[in-house]
Amino acid sequence: MRKAANDIDRCVACGVCALQCPREAIDIYKGCYAVVDVAKCVGCGICEKACPAGSIRVTDDGVGR
Template sequence: MRKAVNDVKRCVACGVCALQCPREAIDIYRGCHAAVDIDKCVGCGICEKACPAGSIRVEEVQDGIQ
């Protein structure tokens, strides 16, 4: 199962990924970084392509656990 995973150390909390996500699976957490709801994420990769900081990657996860 593929899901989006955010590297919070690289994230600049710009919100581009959240705006591009068709499933509304990403929110900006306390203005600090993007938070991915893995239950909503379908691993489409749109957020990964949109992220200007390169902090989001779609990766293989086990049973919904990153």
């Protein structure tokens, strides 16, 4: 099943992905980077398209880097 994953080295913690997620599956951890709750994520890709830093990717296994 496809899931979103975040590359925390590229993430700028802007929160755009969290705001765009229709399942509320993304939170910004301590103002540092986005964390995806894979239990809530349905792999729709909205967050990937919205991310200005290109740190969110939807992958087959939900694993970032």
